[in-house]
Amino acid sequence: MRNPLIGPILDILRTHPEGVGEFEILKTLKQQLPELKNIATDPNLQLFRQHFLIMNALYQLQSSLWQEESLTLSISATHIRILPSEQVPLTNSKELNNSVDVKLAAYYLDWNEYEKTNEEAVTRLLDSFYQGIYQTDDREAALATLQLTRKSPSKDEIKRQYRKLAHQTHPDRGGDTEAFISLRHAYECLMF
Template sequence: MENPFIEPIFELLLNTQQPLKIHDIGQALKPLQQAQLDDDPNSHLFKLNFLIMNALYQLQDELINEYYLQVSSLHIELLVKPERDIQLVNTSTTHNLKAYYLDWQNYLTSNEEIAQLLAQFWQQFQQQPTQPSNLSEQQALELFQLNEDATFAEIKQRWRELALIYHPDRGYQSPEKFKQYHAAWQALKNIHVCIS
């Protein structure tokens, strides 16, 4: 299968002087997206991210003699290789990700499998250590538009809804809004973990 994003992403990398994030590339490619990749919003987002990562890893291989293309969701950067070639660390996680995104069969992942991957992502995301939030419980609940008697299950559901709307990968223009909701989630999660 031919990936239509390879050339536009290469042009973007050549013309960008700073590292990019995956959502930056997604935003830059919006004018090229002529059709929805899938009717299901989660599947559409999965397929868009798959095409971007696939293009990046193909470019990484194609450009290996002249450039080093660093690929991670939060840091994508094209660097000219120095005269003396640098030794690159190839961790098994990086290798596994690359193998996953270069296998076109994974582009056809079912909606059920995408839902499982999304659930795993949320589980890992919630287990990550975070900065303490300065928000009080009342402020966080107000930000989430929930009553003071909201259960932890309701808070968790509201966080997921807001994160899916405001996450930068979803095309929302202001990462600050997502950071506010994330801080509120951290405050509420920490309070409820302490109570249980």
């Protein structure tokens, strides 16, 4: 299925020959196409769908530019740009099927991925991402930093303890900046 965002995204790329980030594309598309704001009621699912539609359009555009114009579209989250084919850096992968770019393109070009991803799936993706950031050792260190003795304190207990210790170490109250930052890091770790 041809993605209806290809035309508007091509216009955005035309106005940014130096390249543009995905966030800027999304921001511009939401101004031009208000219906993009209503593709899901859950904010995380809505963001996933917006992202997926943009990436699907970019990979479709990448394929057609290559085949029809001998141009390519360099795609990363922070910089998307149309380039002559000779300016495109080649992947370090020895096998084309194993390159990250090919795997990403295959994922985003598969409409089944869009259709099957619901609110629960997005929540699982986010949870696994956050758990990947904070490993078990980090969690134990965070508990020690916040002087929490229970292995599974409630979010309210974490918040109360953080506020108590942050009040004591806050730099504006003459406390230690490093200690305050450590407390905040521990708090962020435990709140996921």
